[in-house]
Amino acid sequence: MVSAILAAGLAAPAVAAPDSHGIAAAGTQCYPNTKTFKRGTTQRTVTINLCVQRIGSSTLRAYADISMGKKSGTPDIVYDATLNVRLEHNDDPIESTADSMGYEINDESASAWGWIVSTDEFSSTVVGGWSADGVVYYDLVGDGLGTQAWELHGSPTI
Numbered sequence: 001m002v003s004a005i006l007a008a009g010l011a012a013p014a015v016a017a018p019d020s021h022g023i024a025a026a027g028t029q030c031y032p033n034t035k036t037f038k039r040g041t042t043q044r045t046v047t048i049n050l051c052v053q054r055i056g057s058s059t060l061r062a063y064a065d066i067s068m069g070k071k072s073g074t075p076d077i078v079y080d081a082t083l084n085v086r087l088e089h090n091d092d093p094i095e096s097t098a099d100s101m102g103y104e105i106n107d108e109s110a111s112a113w114g115w116i117v118s119t120d121e122f123s124s125t126v127v128g129g130w131s132a133d134g135v136v137y138y139d140l141v142g143d144g145l146g147t148q149a150w151e152l153h154g155s156p157t158i
Helices: 002-007 102-106
Strands: 028-039 042-055 059-068 078-089 092-100 113-118 130-140 148-151
Touching: 028 130, 042 078, 059 078, 059 092, 059 130, 078 102, 078 113, 092 113
Parallel strands: none
Antiparallel strands: 028 042, 042 059, 042 130, 059 113, 078 092, 078 130, 130 148
16 A cells, blocks of 8 residues: 555655654654752752644644653652643634642652653644743742742644
8 A cells, every 4th residue: 555655756755653651753743841949959950841732633642751760868858749731723722731849859769750741631723833931830848938839831733
């Protein structure tokens, strides 16, 4: 079939290759965001890969692929931290979700963490202008600044 398509002068169909979490790479655009949360000599580096994905011809979602390195030190780093992820069309929010991640930042085990936070799927056949965006609201222990925002760099558009 591919040879018939190529003989006709048409492009071969794209085959989506899954990434490490089984999510199809075709129709997905991501942007990595990294921050190190510190309290004295205790720290943990968090990476949030913010992605927008088209599944098939009419389903979209935004997701954050979160990974954390090993924590150095034992005291808690944050009182709380909450990740908000948004699916946007031309910067207008369409779907959103939130997930607490304070426990994972403070966890005293030596292991690293990783998980995915996803918006609900949204049905649309509109092409172009879709992106993922997000923010982490966090409150560092003992800094006296209260809740701060880590504005994530949004994904490229699809």
